[in-house]
Amino acid sequence: MSETQKIEIRGLRKSFGSNEVLKNINLGVAKGGVVALIGPSGSGKSTLLRCINLLVVPDGGSVRVGDTSFSFGAGTKLPDVKTLAKFRATTGMVFQHFNLFPHMTTLENVMEGPVTVRRMAKADAEKLARAQLAKVGLAEKADQYPATLSGGQKQRVAIARALAMEPDVMLFDEATSALDPELVGEVLNVIQQLASEGMTMVIVTHEIAFAREVADRLIFMRDGVVVEEGPARQVIDNPQEAATRAFLSHFHRTGALPPANAAP
């Protein structure tokens, strides 16, 4: 089983001060699998996501992505900055607030990873960046600065920026939570397209209907533990745990995806 797992997390623990936000988390994501992480705020789902690319360094347990694995806790040495950077280059991350680089054009944003991290020649990086921008439908915005784009466009640029590193896995941290409702669809559309191309993804989201549609597995977290886990449709349509039921009762679980997605 474990050879087919692209991401494997064992016994993960993390505290911020006296606040234990992750308590012994286990998680596996199959190659090409899409896992949705849902749960109320403060449940630890964003911290868990950030532990996968070690943006947050865990206190204990182990993290493996592809062939690279790290162990944390007593008696282990923290990985040095070079090792961490090399590891993160293989995982793409998309943030809630986009975090585009405001002093660079859209094209330069997307080129930045390949040029600075992978030392790619500028001309090659530009070709790659233009291709990624075209993929998210923003080829014509290449020379504009992020400040001139809408939220949905910014997030699609952020996705293109992450994809330009040609990552093995993509991590989405509430990628649509900061968007106006009418702009959510265009971003979900891009994520869905990635899923259909077989990208391994972990998605922290509040879009339950989207999770049901796109994710093959769903994890419900609360207070730093996994409360329920299973096939996305099964968990959403027929939750077993009272806590999951209570959380899901706040959402429309089925129904049409936002308009931009409804087309073909």
Added chain:
Amino acid sequence: MYQWDFGILWSYRWLFLNGLGVTVGFTVVIVLLGLAFGLLGAFGTLSRFKPLRLVALSFIEAFRCTPILVQLIWFYYALPILAGVEMTPITASALALSLYGGSFYSEIIRGGIISIDKGQSEAGAALGMTPGQSMRRIVLPQAIKRMIPALMNQSIIQFKNTSLVSVLAVPDLVYQSQVAAHDSYRPLETYTAVAVAYAAILIPLTIIVRRGEKRLAVSE
């Protein structure tokens, strides 16, 4: 009634020009050196290593919270006694003024760096950048834009602070005008001329800074 006679200063014009050259050259040196110290101080106070943070902070506060006049005298007269380090007046005053200016620059630089949203360096890290790469490529280019007005302002103060090096007999504009004042018995005319010379250089600079601030305010 005092009879003003500015005409007398003409015969000291080479002395004044000489002094002005020293003052301007000195300012260039202490601004550049000060910025280097400031950058070191800022990175020191932002370091992950506590001992380095403490050293940087102690240096900054020592130079920021004591009078520059005392520092000048101290560097020239006390260091040879305490540490056996002999310096020419020019070296001693360049060092003291650079460190003094550096302590203010470092607070400006540190403030500029920490004003950049943490998400920016996180995005850099997520792409696989080392902390150094994300500082150079992502954080500093944005932070420098915000620092420039304050750095310019501090440099203007540094320009005026160079007048204090005359106490160590460095032949700057103020020192040379002391010579002229004693020689001509015309201190009022002499020092008025000095004030005009400083203002003539600084007022255009402050106008440029103000324009720059406005432009930055628009682009933010």
